[in-house]
Amino acid sequence: MPTARAQLVAAAFELFETEGYDATTVDSIAARAGVGRTTFFRAFKSKDEVVFPDHTRLLAGMQERLESGVGDPQARALDAALFVIRQFLAEGDLAVHRYRLTSTVPALRDRELAMMSRYQRVLGRFFLAEVTGEALAAELLASAWVTVHNHVLRDWMRGRTSTPEKDLTVGLDEALTALSRPAHEEQSIVVFRTSRPLDVVLPGLQTLLGEPVGPRKVPRRR
Amino acid sequence: MPTARAQLVAAAFELFETEGYDATTVDSIAARAGVGRTTFFRAFKSKDEVVFPDHTRLLAGMQERLESGVGDPQARALDAALFVIRQFLAEGDLAVHRYRLTSTVPALRDRELAMMSRYQRVLGRFFLAEVTGEALAAELLASAWVTVHNHVLRDWMRGRTSTPEKDLTVGLDEALTALSRPAHEEQSIVVFRTSRPLDVVLPGLQTLLGEPVGPRKVPRRR
DNA sequence: ACCCTGACGGTACTCCGTACCGTTCTACAG
DNA sequence: CTGTAGAACGGTACGGAGTACCGTCAGGGT
Numbered sequence: 098m099p100t101a102r103a104q105l106v107a108a109a110f111e112l113f114e115t116e117g118y119d120a121t122t123v124d125s126i127a128a129r130a131g132v133g134r135t136t137f138f139r140a141f142k143s144k145d146e147v148v149f150p151d152h153t154r155l156l157a158g159m160q161e162r163l164e165s166g167v168g169d170p171q172a173r174a175l176d177a178a179l180f181v182i183r184q185f186l187a188e189g190d191l192a193v194h195r196y197r198l199t200s201t202v203p204a205l206r207d208r209e210l211a212m213m214s215r216y217q218r219v220l221g222r223f224f225l226a227e228v229t230g231e232a233l234a235a236e237l238l239a240s241a242w243v244t245v246h247n248h249v250l251r252d253w254m255r256g257r258t259s260t261p262e263k264d265l266t267v268g269l270d271e272a273l274t275a276l277s278r279p280a281h282e283e284q285s286i287v288v289f290r291t292s293r294p295l296d297v298v299l300p301g302l303q304t305l306l307g308e309p310v311g312p313r314k315v316p317r318r319r
Numbered sequence: 320m321p322t323a324r325a326q327l328v329a330a331a332f333e334l335f336e337t338e339g340y341d342a343t344t345v346d347s348i349a350a351r352a353g354v355g356r357t358t359f360f361r362a363f364k365s366k367d368e369v370v371f372p373d374h375t376r377l378l379a380g381m382q383e384r385l386e387s388g389v390g391d392p393q394a395r396a397l398d399a400a401l402f403v404i405r406q407f408l409a410e411g412d413l414a415v416h417r418y419r420l421t422s423t424v425p426a427l428r429d430r431e432l433a434m435m436s437r438y439q440r441v442l443g444r445f446f447l448a449e450v451t452g453e454a455l456a457a458e459l460l461a462s463a464w465v466t467v468h469n470h471v472l473r474d475w476m477r478g479r480t481s482t483p484e485k486d487l488t489v490g491l492d493e494a495l496t497a498l499s500r501p502a503h504e505e506q507s508i509v510v511f512r513t514s515r516p517l518d519v520v521l522p523g524l525q526t527l528l529g530e531p532v533g534p535r536k537v538p539r540r541r
Numbered sequence: 542a543c544c545c546t547g548a549c550g551g552t553a554c555t556c557c558g559t560a561c562c563g564t565t566c567t568a569c570a571g
Numbered sequence: 572c573t574g575t576a577g578a579a580c581g582g583t584a585c586g587g588a589g590t591a592c593c594g595t596c597a598g599g600g601t
Contacts, residue, residue: 211429
């Protein structure tokens with residue numbers, strides 16, 4: 098026989114989908130799970146908590162990845178993101194059902210936002226300590242982390258991607274590197290003098306740049 | 320005699336600060352304001368709403384700024400941010416009292432997060448339509464907007480800055496331009512052929528670049 | 542003078558969340 | 572096998588948020 102907690106989760110999801118979240122009472126969930134109302138509130142602090150995964154465990158796992166100390170900070174942030182999203186991916190259908198609920202019921206939407214902000218706080222402290230000393234920059238990195246994670250997860254739950262881990266990796270890389278560069282970057286214009294003929298220099302330059310591209314037309318200014 | 324709504328707000332803030340949020344009942348707020356309990360729920364949809372400003376008005380004003388059509392999208396986003404933060408700055412002490420409450424009471428913290436997410440959704444749609452076609456990029460811009468705004472506002476409420484509007488302007492500019500550039504930017508290496516002597520070309524190039532800098536030493540590669 | 546509209550106050554109800562208490566099940570020592 | 576300590580469970584009672592409904596009253600137009 099499964100644990101009372103699992104019974105309650107199953108009963109809750111069934112009732113929420115058939116009757117709607119607001120229309121189902123905690124009593125009915127407990128009754129369907131075959132336990133008392135008191136047992137429900139012992140397993141979950143509130144009615145909405147039954148929908149969400151164990152965030153304390155997730156937060157602890159994430160923090161562990163962040164503090165693991167292997168790799169540069171950005172790699173650890175990516176590692177932590179992959180850890181978190183894998184927990185959701187492993188849930189399979191359950192995550193999709195939860196998504197339907199959270200996008201429908203305002204109370205659950207708010208609850209989820211509160212959870213995400215806890216992740217963001219932890220990440221903010223991490224980035225502040227490991228990457229930058231500026232509070233605003235750290236908060237921007239943290240919010241970008243959360244945004245990318247949520248976007249990829251939502252894409253996956255809507256069936257819009259089948260490679261969530263790859264999407265998360267490239268999305269996070271782009272966002273974090275874009276944010277950790279100064280806003281107004283300097284461009285370089287260098288002039289060399291040489292006695293070697295250009296016919297010799299240019300092919301060498303091309304191989305140096307990696308991409309064997311020929312000369313491009315300069316885009317005409319509008 | 321002031322409106323019933325204002326009376327209720329004043330009574331609520333007094334009681335929340337003296338008795339604490341959870342300990343004060345809606346009945347006591349209404350009694351102190353000299354109105355009935357029903358009147359409270361006619362003015363505010365819930366107990367926590369009495370703490371926050373009129374978000375529907377703020378959202379409408381923000382959206383108006385975004386759709387005003389003057390200036391490029393980034394300038395409009397900045398205009399909207401300035402509009403929002405000025406509403407809070409105009410509140411003066413009230414904003415500070417609210418900050419003390421929201422940073423203490425979890426229920427109010429969650430409520431505020433839910434509000435911010437509504438702003439973020441509106442901004443996401445704006446950036447998606449006006450700046451980029453990619454959903455993730457738009458969401459990143461929106462979350463950065465919110466993060467910068469909240470950071471500056473928090474700084475001001477803690478007395479850590481006296482120039483919030485300027486902070487918001489430069490912070491938003493840096494964040495948005497950093498995010499709207501591709502992460503792995505291409506560098507340009509261009510070669511021209513000319514018959515004019517370099518002694519003529521180089522001074523013209525220097526004035527073209529604005530900064531009259533002389534030739535720099537190329538940094539030696541490590 | 543009449544009615545209509547809108548704001549107000551009061552009552553009753555549902556349900557969430559908490560505190561408390563008695564009961565039952567289980568593990569473990571004697 | 573038995574007694575017992577401790578944890579898990581179920582039931583009851585209560586406070587308070589939020590909703591629905593109804594009666595009252597003031598003001599404004601015809």
